Amino acid sequence: MPTPRETIKVIAHRGASADAPEHTLAAYRKAIEDGADGLECDVRLTADGHLVCVHDRRVNRTSNGRGAVSALELADLAGLDFGSWKDTTRVGPVGPGAGLDTAVPVPPVSERPQWDAERTSVLTLERLLELVSDAGRRVELAIETKHPTRWAGQVEERLMTLLHRFGLDAPASAAESPVRVMSFSARSLHRVRAASPHLPTVQLMQFVGVRHRDGRLPPGVGISGPSIRILRGHPSYVEQVHRAGNRVHVWTVDEPADVALCADLGVDAVITNRPRAVLEQLGRG
Ligand code: G3P
Ligand code: CA
Numbered sequence: 001m002p003t004p005r006e007t008i009k010v011i012a013h014r015g016a017s018a019d020a021p022e023h024t025l026a027a028y029r030k031a032i033e034d035g036a037d038g039l040e041c042d043v044r045l046t047a048d049g050h051l052v053c054v055h056d057r058r059v060n061r062t063s064n065g066r067g068a069v070s071a072l073e074l075a076d077l078a079g080l081d082f083g084s085w086k087d088t089t090r091v092g093p094v095g096p097g098a099g100l101d102t103a104v105p106v107p108p109v110s111e112r113p114q115w116d117a118e119r120t121s122v123l124t125l126e127r128l129l130e131l132v133s134d135a136g137r138r139v140e141l142a143i144e145t146k147h148p149t150r151w152a153g154q155v156e157e158r159l160m161t162l163l164h165r166f167g168l169d170a171p172a173s174a175a176e177s178p179v180r181v182m183s184f185s186a187r188s189l190h191r192v193r194a195a196s197p198h199l200p201t202v203q204l205m206q207f208v209g210v211r212h213r214d215g216r217l218p219p220g221v222g223i224s225g226p227s228i229r230i231l232r233g234h235p236s237y238v239e240q241v242h243r244a245g246n247r248v249h250v251w252t253v254d255e256p257a258d259v260a261l262c263a264d265l266g267v268d269a270v271i272t273n274r275p276r277a278v279l280e281q282l283g284r285g
Pocket of ligand 2 (some may be wrong): 041
């Protein structure tokens with residue numbers, strides 16, 4: 001059955017990452033303030049075994065440091081600035097002169113009152129779980145395991161240990177769980193299900209392969225996570241997944257035309273960098 005547009009879940013991709021530096025406390029707090037139903041984050045293991053919220057293999061794009069997350073220790077990452085890069089790439093001039101051709105100096109993100117160092121330093125999954133626990137309302141968390149095969153189960157093992165600490169590792173049913181695990185790796189999802197059969201899992205996909213035709217998913221996986229490109233080319237995919245008894249969580253849905261498409265098709269959740277705008281478009285602003 002298509003999901004009515006008012007009940008489509010809006011999940012903040014890397015936090016409210018159109019407005020604040022991705023995967024920082026600033027971005028996740030903004031998403032919660034904006035009213036997002038849930039938060040999406042990517043997790044990677046550091047050299048000393050901590051799960052941190054970083055999308056890329058290296059920290060080069062989103063911090064002032066260099067190197068692979070897997071080669072750095074948490075203490076190394078803690079010394080980096082994961083906020084200031086957003087200044088030059090996404091935030092335009094502010095104050096007198098804004099909009100004119102003359103260059104207006106913009107203070108670094110970390111010097112702006114709303115984005116202090118704590119809010120833009122590397123975020124551990126543990127800290128994100130604390131934020132969600134303290135939110136004062138139900139906030140879902142969609143955790144994506146990145147390149148888990150390289151670590152032969154360590155990512156999932158560490159993840160389950162952390163979820164256990166927060167009482168989130170063994171929900172009575174998938175529907176009750178505020179946490180779900182997503183991955184492009186079917187093997188990673190299999191490991192999660194083996195550890196916790198009721199924890200919901202999402203099979204992410206860039207295209208619909210032979211194994212996923214007719215809305216089929218790997219055994220035990222109840223949610224399909226197609227790219228929005230899949231739905232643009234094959235809108236009937238949503239109906240196929242629903243008919244197979246599964247749900248559809250689409251990424252990354254930022255454009256108004258894509259939000260409208262998802263609403264028409266009745267997907268179950270949209271994952272977006274712009275949670276406030278999407279909530280407004282769905283009539284929940
Ligand atoms: O939510 C799924 C989506 O995040 C997958 O792509 O590259 O943004 O992690 P990516
Ligand atoms: Ca992701």
